[in-house]
Amino acid sequence: xxxxxxxxxxxxxxxxxxxxxxxxxxxxxxxxxxxxxxxxxxxxxxxxxxxxxxxxxxxxxxxxxxxxxxxxxxxxxxxxxxxxxxxxxxxxxxxxxxxxxxxxxxxxxxxxxxxxxxxxxxxxxxxxxxxxxxxxxxxxxxxxxxxxxxxxxxxxxxxxxxxxxxxxxxxxxxxxxxxxxxxxxxxxxxxxxxxxxxxxxxxxxxxxxxxxxxxxxxxxxxxxxxxxxxxxxxxxxxxxxxxxxxxxxxxxxxxxxxxxxxxxxxxxxxxxxxxxxxxxxxxxxxxxxxxxxxxxxxxxxxxxxxxxxxxxxxxxxxxxxxxxxxxxxxxxxxxxxxxxxxxxxxxxxxxxxxxxxxxxxxxxxxxxxxxxxxxxxxxxxxxxxxxxxxxxxxxxxxxxxxxxxxxxxxxxxxxxxxxxxxxxxxxxxxxxxxxxxxxxxxxxxxxxxxxxxxxxxxxxxxxxxxxxxxxxxxxxxxxxxxxxxxxxxxxxxxxxxxxxxxxxxxxxxxxxxxxxxxxxxxxxxxxxxxxxxxxxxxxxxxxxxxxxxxxxxxxxxxxxxxxxxxxxxxxxxxxxxxxxxxxxxxxxxxxxxxxxxxxxxxxxxxxxxxxxxxxxxxxxxxxxxxxxxxxxxxxxxxxxxxxxxxxxxxxxxxxxxxxxxx
Numbered sequence: 059x060x061x062x063x064x065x066x067x068x069x070x071x072x073x074x075x076x077x078x079x080x081x082x083x084x085x086x087x088x089x090x091x092x093x094x095x096x097x098x099x100x101x102x103x104x105x106x107x108x109x110x111x112x113x114x115x116x117x118x119x120x121x122x123x124x125x126x127x128x129x130x131x132x133x134x135x136x137x138x139x140x141x142x143x144x145x146x147x148x149x150x151x152x153x154x155x156x157x158x159x160x161x162x163x164x165x166x167x168x169x170x171x172x173x174x175x176x177x178x179x180x181x182x183x184x185x186x187x188x189x190x191x192x193x194x195x196x197x198x199x200x201x202x203x204x205x206x207x208x209x210x211x212x213x214x215x216x217x218x219x220x221x222x223x224x225x226x227x228x229x230x231x232x233x234x235x236x237x238x239x240x241x242x243x244x245x246x247x248x249x250x251x252x253x254x255x256x257x258x259x260x261x262x263x264x265x266x267x268x269x270x271x272x273x274x275x276x277x278x279x280x281x282x283x284x285x286x287x288x289x290x291x292x293x294x295x296x297x298x299x300x301x302x303x304x305x306x307x308x309x310x311x312x313x314x315x316x317x318x319x320x321x322x323x324x325x326x327x328x329x330x331x332x333x334x335x336x337x338x339x340x341x342x343x344x345x346x347x348x349x350x351x352x353x354x355x356x357x358x359x360x361x362x363x364x365x366x367x368x369x370x371x372x373x374x375x376x377x378x379x380x381x382x383x384x385x386x387x388x389x390x391x392x393x394x395x396x397x398x399x400x401x402x403x404x405x406x407x408x409x410x411x412x413x414x415x416x417x418x419x420x421x422x423x424x425x426x427x428x429x430x431x432x433x434x435x436x437x438x439x440x441x442x443x444x445x446x447x448x449x450x451x452x453x454x455x456x457x458x459x460x461x462x463x464x465x466x467x468x469x470x471x472x473x474x475x476x477x478x479x480x481x482x483x484x485x486x487x488x489x490x491x492x493x494x495x496x497x498x499x500x501x502x503x504x505x506x507x508x509x510x511x512x513x514x515x516x517x518x519x520x521x522x523x524x525x526x527x528x529x530x531x532x533x534x535x536x537x538x539x540x541x542x543x544x545x546x547x548x549x550x551x552x553x554x555x556x557x558x559x560x561x562x563x564x565x566x567x568x569x570x571x572x573x574x575x576x577x578x579x580x581x582x583x584x585x586x587x588x589x590x591x592x593x594x595x596x597x598x599x600x601x602x603x604x605x606x607x608x609x610x611x612x613x614x615x616x617x618x619x620x621x622x623x624x625x626x627x628x629x630x631x632x633x634x635x636x637x638x639x640x641x642x643x644x645x646x647x648x649x650x651x652x653x654x655x656x657x658x659x660x661x662x663x664x665x666x667x668x669x670x671x672x673x674x675x676x677x678x679x680x681x682x683x684x685x686x687x688x689x690x691x692x693x694x695x696x697x698x699x700x701x702x703x704x705x706x707x708x709x710x711x712x713x714x715x716x717x718x719x720x
Contacts, residue, residue, distance in 0.1 A: 063394075064135075064401040068115070068263040071405045073699040078412075079110045081692050082420070092682055094430070096639075098568065098632040099423040106416040113264030114159075115408050117400065118287050120315060121296035122306050123272035126331040130296060130373035131158075131269055133393055134400070135260060137380035141202060143256075144269065145210045153215050153247035155282050156269040158254045160261035166197040168208055169253035176226045176250060181609060182279070192253075199257060214248040222246075227606070247271075250279075287314065291411075292325040292404035294396075295361075299370060300335045302353065303360045311361055325407045327367050327399060330357060333392065334372035369396045409696065417693050422568065424690045426636050431683045433562065433640060437647045438672045438679070445654060445669050460655040467648045473559060474641060480552045481634055484545060488630040491541045494534055495623035497616070503530055504612060511604045524607060528586050531615050535579055538622065539572045546570075549633055562640055570629035575622040579615060586611045 082103050089095040119127045128146045136143040144156070154173075170193040175185055185191045195211075198204035220242060228246045261267075268286055287293060295315055297307055315326070336350055354368045361368075369392060376393035378384070388394065448456060493499075507527035511520055549567050556562045586607075657664040 063397045064265075065260060065263070067401040067405040068260065068265065070698045071115075071409060072113075072263060074409065074696070075110045075412075077699050078417070078693060079107065081689060082107055082110075085689055088685070089427075094427050094682070096423070096427070096632075096635060098426065098635060099420075101628060101632070102416075102419040102423045106412070106420050109412050109416045114266050115264050115404055116266045116268060116286075116290040117292045117294065117404060118268040118270065118290035119294045119296060120270045120287065120310070121272070122304070122310060125296040125298050126373050127294075127296045128269055129377060130294070130329060130331060130371075131267055133373045133376040133380065133391075134397060135265070135267060136258070137377055139258075140381055141206070142377070143209070144254075145206070145213050153213050153271055154249040154252055155271065155279060155286075156212055156252040156254060158256060158261065158267040158269070159265075160257060161255045162262075164255065166199055166257055167253075167255045168195045168197055168211070169193070169255075170195075170211065170249045171251040173226060173228075173247055173250045176228075179605065181613070182251065182282070197254075197256065209254070212249065212252045215245050216248050217243040218246055220244055290325070291407040292327065292400055294400070295326070295328045296331050297328065297357065299330045299333045299350075299353065303357055308360070316361070325403045326363065327369065327396070327403070328357060328361060328363060329373075329396060330354060330368065330370040331373050333370040334375050336370075337390075366399075369399070371396055413694075413696070421690050421693055424686050425566075426568070428683060428686050428690075429566075430636060430639060431679050431686065434643065435676060435679050435683070437644070438676050441647070441651060441654070442669055442672050442676075444651065445665050445672075448655075448665055456655060460652065463648065463652050463655060467645075467652065470560065470645065470648060473556065474645065477552065477556070477637075477641060480548065481638075484548055484552070484634065485630075487541060487545045487548065488626075491538060491545065491626055491630070492623070494537045494541060495619060495626060497620060497623065500531075500534065500616065500619055503527070504608075504616065507612075508604065508608065511607070520603065524586065527612065528583055528615070531619075532579060532583065534619075535572065535576055535622075538626075539576060542570060542572045542626075552634070553637055556637065556640065560644060562644070567633055567636065568629065570626055570633070572622060575618050578618050582611055582615050582618070 086095070086103060089099060119131055121127050126146075128144045129142075132142050132144055132146065144158070154171075171185060171191060172193065175191055178185075180188075180191075195208060197208060223244050223246050226246065268282075268290065270282065270287075293315060295311065297303060301307075303311075330350075330353060333350060336346060336353075338346055350370045354370050355365060358365045358368045371392040373391075373393070375387055376391035379388035379391055380393075448459075451459070504527070507523055507530075510523040510526075546569055549569070553567055654665070654668055657668075
C-alpha cells in the first residue's frame with residue numbers, strides 16, 4: 059500500500075502523543091517541586107501516560123463469507139510486499155479470526171489456537187496469556203514461498219463427525235439429526251484464532267488488523283464480537299457489489315456491528331467490494347458510475363449510515379494495480395478514497411478517546427490545583443489588606459482585632475469539628491457503596507445462576523434463570539445509584555458550607571456518576587433479551603448456550619461492575635482532598651493572622667516585613683497559576699506538531715502581561 063495517507067496520519071499521531079507525553083513527564087517533577095502533586099493529579103497523569111504509551115490502533119474488517127475482506131486488507135496495507143501476504147482464493151478462505159500486528163520484543167511468528175480449545179471454559183483473553191495453548195511457528199520472512207505456505211495454514215479446515223461439531227458449538231442441532239442418521243462428516247475450521255507477528259512499517263507504528271471470518275464464526279466467538287470489534291478505532295464492513303445487502307449481511311450488521319442501542323460511530327465504514335463486476339465496457343462510463351452510485355445510496359439507506367461512509371471499490375484490482383504500479387487502474391479501483399477516509403477516522407478516534415477518557419481527567423485535576431492556588435492568593439491578599447490597615451491603628455484597636463480573630467478561630471474550630479463529622483458520614487456511605495459493588499458477593503450470585511442454568515431441564519427454565527440473574531444485577535446497580543446520589547448531595551453540602559460560612563474560594567468537587575455504567579448495563583440488558591428470545595438459542599445445545607451467555611453477556615456485566623467499583627474507590631479516596639487542604643490552610647492562615655497581630659502590638663516594623671513576605675509569595679503563586687493554565691492549554695491543544703515536534707503553544711499571561719510558557 060502507498061504510505062502517503064495512513065503512514066502520514068500515524069506519524070502525525072505519534073508526534074502528537076510524544077508532545078503530550080513530554081508535557082506530562084515534565085509536569086510531574088514541577089508539581090512535586092511546587093508542593094502540588096496531589097493523589098488526584100498522580101492518578102490522572104499515570105492513567106494518561108499509560109494511554110499514550112499504548113501505540114495500538116486497531117482496524118477490524120468484518121463481513122459475510124466470500125466478500126473479499128482479506129483481499130481488501132492485502133490491497134490497503136500490504137501491497138508494497140509485492141504479492142498477496144494473507145491467503146485468499148475463491149470461496150471461503152479465512153476460516154478463523156486473524157490478528158496481524160508487530161511485536162518488537164520477539165521474532166516474527168504465526169500463533170495458531172486449536173479449535174479444540176473451545177472445549178475449555180477459559181476465555182480467549184486467558185488463553186492468550188497461556189503459551190502452551192498455542193501452536194507456534196517462526197515466520198520465514200526471507201523466503202516468500204515458504205511464508206505464503208505458512209500463512210495458508212490460517213485457512214485450514216478438517217472433517218469431523220457431526221457429534222464433535224455439535225460439542226464444539228460449531229453446528230446447529232436442528233441440522234444434526236439427519237446427518238447423525240447418515241453418519242456424515244462436516245467441515246470445521248482447524249484453528250480458533252490466528253496471530254501474525256509481522257514486520258511492516260505501518261504495523262511498527264502501532265497498527266493492528268483484525269480479519270474476521272463470516273457470520274457463523276463471529277457469532278460463535280463472543281469476545282471477538284463484543285470486545286475486539288467495539289474497541290477497534292475503525293470497523294470496515296464489507297459487502298459484495300454483485301450481491302448488495304443480503305439477508306445474512308443485514309443480520310450480521312444489526313446483531314454485531316450496529317447493535318441495539320449502540321451509539322453511532324465515525325470509525326464505521328462500508329465497502330461495496332467487487333465493484334469491477336459492475337464495470338461494463340459496452341456501457342458509457344457515466345452510466346456505469348450512476349449505477350454504482352445508486353447502489354451505494356441504497357446500501358446507505360438500508361444500513362442507516364451516511365453516504366460518505368459507503369465506498370464502492372475493487373480490492374482485487376487495487377492490489378494488482380499497486381503491485382504493477384498501474385496508476386489508472388488504481389484510481390478506477392477507488393482504493394485511495396477508502397484509504398483516505400480510513401486513515402482520517404481511525405487516528406482521530408484514537409486521539410479523541412485519549413482526550414475524553416484521560417486528558418480531561420488531567421485537566422480537571424489541574425483546575426482543582428488552580429482553585430487551590432487561587433484560594434492562597436485570595437487569603438494572601440486579604441492578609442495584606444488587613445496588615446496595611448494596622449499601620450494607622452492604635453494599640454487598643456490592634457488588641458481588639460486580636461481578640462476578634464481568636465474568636466474567629468474558635469468558631470472555625472467548631473466548623474472543622476462539624477466537617478470531621480460530615481467526613482465520617484461520607485466514609486460510612488462509602489462503605490455501603492463499596493459493599494453494593496463487592497465483586498465477591500456478585501460472583502457468588504453469578505455462580506449460583508450458572509448452576510441453575512446448567513441444571514435447567516427446559517428452555518423455559520433456562521431463560522428464566524437468565525432473566526433472574528440480570529434482574530439481580532440491575533437491582534444492585536440501582537442500590538449503587540441511590541447511594542451515589544446521597545453521597546453527591548453530601549459532598550456539595552460540605553463544600554458549600556465552608557464557601558458560605560468562611561468565604562472559601564468556590565471549588566467544584568470531582569463527582570462520581572454511575573449513569574455511564576447504568577447505560578452500559580441497559581444495553582447489555584437489551585442484548586440479553588435478544589439472546590434469550592433468539593431462535594438460535596433455542597436450537598443450540600444447552601452447554602454452549604450457557605457458556606455463550608456468560609461470555610457474551612454476564613462476563614461483560616461483571617466487568618462493568620469492576621470498572622464502576624474502581625472509579626467509585628478512586629472518588630472516595632480523593633473527593634474531599636481539595637476541601638481538606640483548604641480547611642488546613644485556612645486554619646493556618648488564622649493562626650498566622652493571630653501571630654501577626656501579636657507582633658504588630660509589639661513593633662510596627664514587623665508589619666511591613668510581613669507584607670513584603672506575602673507579596674513575594676503572591677508572585678510565586680501567580681507564577682504557579684499561570685503555569686498550570688498553560689499546561690492545561692497545551693494538553694487541550696489538538697494541533698499536530700511539525701516534523702521537529704514544534705507547535706505554537708497557546709499561552710496565557712500573568713498579571714504583569716508577560717507571556718509564560720508551560
